[in-house]
């Protein structure tokens with residue numbers, strides 16, 4: 001039986017990035033649709049979404065504290081795919 005108490009990149013993290021996020025950040029060299037990239041840049045991603053600098057105002061909704069916490073929990077869960 002699947003462990004519902006553990007976060008998953010595919011189920012919980014990937015859907016928090018919009019098509020606009022993915023498209024724009026590819027131009028800056030980070031593929032937010034890629035497990036490997038999101039894991040590699042996790043600290044920077046967390047910093048920008050939690051301090052509200054990403055996504056930039058006007059290009060998407062700021063992440064809620066629940067979304068930021070879910071991202072942090074995925075790290076604590078040791079990055080389940």
Ligand code: HEM
Nearest residue numbers: 020021024025028030041044045048049054055056059060
């Ligand atoms: C790894 C951390 C990140 C860095 C260093 C970063 C940096 C940047 C930079 C330098 C730009 C171009 C800014 C501009 O030309 O106005 C940009 C644009 C953008 N970023 Fe990020 N970003 C990060 C994470 C994210 C995340 C996690 C999201 C979404 C949740 C995001 C969404 C966007 C969007 C939507 C744009 C396009 C803004 C526009 O042109 O209107 N970025 N980012």
